[in-house]
Amino acid sequence: xxxxxxxxxxxxxxxxxxxxxxxxxxxxxxxxxxxxxxxxxxxxxxxxxxxxxxxxxxxxxxxxxxxxxxxxxxxxxxxxxxxxxxxxxxxxxxxxxxxxxxxxxxxxxxxxxxxxxxxxxxxxxxxxxxxxxxxxxxxxxxxxxxxxxxxxxxxxxxxxxxxxxxxxxxxxxxxxxxxxxxxxxxxxxxxxxxxxxxxxxxxxxxxxxxxxxxxxxxxxxxxxxxxxxxxxxxxxxxxxxxxxxxxxxxxxxxxxxxxxxxxxxxxxxxxxxxxxxxxxxxxxxxxxxxxxxxxx
Amino acid sequence: xxxxxxxxxxxxxxxxxxxxxxxxxxxxxxxxxxxxxxxxxxxxxxxxxxxxxxxxxxxxxxxxxxxxxxxxxxxxxxxxxxxxxxxxxxxxxxxxxxxxxxxxxxxxxxxxxxxxxxxxxxxxxxxxxxxxxxxxxxxxxxxxxxxxxxxxxxxxxxxxxxxxxxxxxxxxxxxxxxxxxxxxxxxxxxxxxxxxxxxxxxxxxxxxxxxxxxxxxxxxxxxxxxxxxxxxxxxxxxxxxxxxxxxxxxxxxxxxxxxxxxxxxxxxxxxxxxxxxxxxxxxxxxxxxxxxxxxx
Numbered sequence: 054x055x056x057x058x059x060x061x062x063x064x065x066x067x068x069x070x071x072x073x074x075x076x077x078x079x080x081x082x083x084x085x086x087x088x089x090x091x092x093x094x095x096x097x098x099x100x101x102x103x104x105x106x107x108x109x110x111x112x113x114x115x116x117x118x119x120x121x122x123x124x125x126x127x128x129x130x131x132x133x134x135x136x137x138x139x140x141x142x143x144x145x146x147x148x149x150x151x152x153x154x155x156x157x158x159x160x161x162x163x164x165x166x167x168x169x170x171x172x173x174x175x176x177x178x179x180x181x182x183x184x185x186x187x188x189x190x191x192x193x194x195x196x197x198x199x200x201x202x203x204x205x206x207x208x209x210x211x212x213x214x215x216x217x218x219x220x221x222x223x224x225x226x227x228x229x230x231x232x233x234x235x236x237x238x239x240x241x242x243x244x245x246x247x248x249x250x251x252x253x254x255x256x257x258x259x260x261x262x263x264x265x266x267x268x269x270x271x272x273x274x275x276x277x278x279x280x281x282x283x284x285x286x287x288x289x290x291x292x293x294x295x296x297x298x299x300x301x302x303x304x305x306x307x308x309x310x311x312x313x314x315x316x317x318x319x320x321x322x323x324x325x326x327x328x329x330x331x332x333x334x335x336x337x338x339x340x341x342x343x344x345x346x347x348x349x
Numbered sequence: 350x351x352x353x354x355x356x357x358x359x360x361x362x363x364x365x366x367x368x369x370x371x372x373x374x375x376x377x378x379x380x381x382x383x384x385x386x387x388x389x390x391x392x393x394x395x396x397x398x399x400x401x402x403x404x405x406x407x408x409x410x411x412x413x414x415x416x417x418x419x420x421x422x423x424x425x426x427x428x429x430x431x432x433x434x435x436x437x438x439x440x441x442x443x444x445x446x447x448x449x450x451x452x453x454x455x456x457x458x459x460x461x462x463x464x465x466x467x468x469x470x471x472x473x474x475x476x477x478x479x480x481x482x483x484x485x486x487x488x489x490x491x492x493x494x495x496x497x498x499x500x501x502x503x504x505x506x507x508x509x510x511x512x513x514x515x516x517x518x519x520x521x522x523x524x525x526x527x528x529x530x531x532x533x534x535x536x537x538x539x540x541x542x543x544x545x546x547x548x549x550x551x552x553x554x555x556x557x558x559x560x561x562x563x564x565x566x567x568x569x570x571x572x573x574x575x576x577x578x579x580x581x582x583x584x585x586x587x588x589x590x591x592x593x594x595x596x597x598x599x600x601x602x603x604x605x606x607x608x609x610x611x612x613x614x615x616x617x618x619x620x621x622x623x624x625x626x627x628x629x630x631x632x633x634x635x636x637x638x639x640x641x642x643x644x645x
Binding site for chain 1: 381428435438464471475484496498505
């Protein structure tokens with residue numbers, strides 16, 4: 054299994070799925086549609102869709118069923134990046150190596166593009182029968198995504214993140230923030246893909262959920278490590294930007310060595326949760342390893 | 350039928366429905382939850398929920414089925430007000446007679462509160478079985494709301510509104526903007542309530558839709574009239590704020606007399622669309638009249 058080529062295939066596939074679902078640039082209101090497409094297309098590591106396609110392969114769910122639901126999750130992730138980058142939030146100039154949405158357009162357009170992208174995400178889940186012909190299944194996916202994106206999920210985590218600037222958090226407090234800000238959406242990716250395999254038992258679903266929990270936290274620790282050790286080119290944003298903003302990070306709380314050890318331990322725990330799956334879960338395993346060893 | 354007391358009953362009912370669905374203030378993250386409740390509860394004319402309860406009465410849909418779906422629509426409306434009031438958008442200080450959300454809290458919290466409220470709206474529709482036990486019905490409601498809120502609905506209309514500042518629009522261009530910014534969400538209220546009566550024929554649904562279209566536009570014309578003739582106290586925002594921002598309004602394009610005549614004509618057309626309904630539609634009729642004669 055060649056992870057690099059698998060990720061390329063998934064990247065092209067999710068870009069096509071997003072492209073089909075985003076409003077065309079030439080349709081009214083054009084500027085808003087251009088901003089939406091600018092922020093969503095041509096960039097990003099697409100880790101969340103990759104986790105969904107990989108979970109689907111492990112569970113024998115056809116990838117055709119994943120396109121719409123992976124698009125919905127990626128839309129939620131991308132809208133949150135637009136809003137997080139705003140001057141009133143993290144005030145970032147660069148994202149994925151290009152000007153952030155509010156720099157390329159303007160603040161009002163960026164706010165509205167984010168809002169419209171979130172609405173589109175839920176519309177896609179409600180509308181797209183290729184995800185599942187069963188309405189109850191799609192309804193459950195909307196419930197999961199609504200919860201993961203909301204005040205007790207991603208939006209709440211970002212609020213906690215902003216409140217933490219310049220404060221010294223305990224490790225538990227910072228982990229709680231990350232579990233909300235990025236963890237719940239990452240967990241929802243695996244949960245949603247697993248939900249499309251009705252034959253899956255509860256124990257197996259719990260194991261996959263535990264896998265996603267570990268991976269979500271490991272992903273965040275690695276992000277913090279890269280913020281210190283990475284290069285602006287590969288990060289797509291200025292190296293050291295979290296530090297510069299006075300945000301608490303894993304290395305700043307427990308040190309660099311301990312951070313790396315913790316990411317590795319979570320990675321190992323994640324892989325153990327997948328032991329019940331056969332070689333069709335190899336892509337999911339490779340992804341887990343990739344997440345804790347992303348290029349600097 | 351006493352419209353005033355009906356509106357009071359509906360106001361109390363929708364406030365209770367929203368209160369039950371919003372996260373409690375004491376749960377984490379508290380500040381975000383306080384901001385969400387601040388922006389949603391204790392205020393607003395609740396015109397959209399009123400249209401839904403009134404449509405339900407006209408069509409013999411139990412009001413218990415409306416609580417959740419009216420809450421979802423009101424949540425979408427309220428989140429849009431939070432974002433519209435932001436400095437990067439209309440930069441308003443007052444809303445419903447109180448400081449706007451970003452003034453009472455801060456900009457970042459207001460952006461995130463809006464985001465979380467939108468997610469909550471879709472979650473409510475997916476989660477709330479009292480709306481309808483049939484998943485396909487709730488899925489269709491999510492589709493309608495997702496479309497009405499998105500880039501070709503409310504968010505798109507707000508983008509058109511911002512782009513219109515300082516420009517001279519034709520009447521057709523301005524109406525197109527209003528149809529998107531407020532019209533589609535108002536239309537969706539009647540459409541969603543009608544959707545909960547499976548026995549309704551297509552012709553009847555089309556008539557109700559036409560009613561909602563007329564009322565949505567009449568509502569906006571009246572809004573523009575009140576911006577000129579109303580008082581800050583009853584408006585809950587500074588009188589003349591649209592004019593001051595250089596926004597094109599009905600009176601500024603076609604004059605005050607013509608604006609009033611047009612609102613009245615739309616009102617009459619709306620009432621004609623309801624002729625197929627019996628006296629159970631009287632609340633809906635009274636609401637239509639209220640909308641074109643709101644107090645100054």
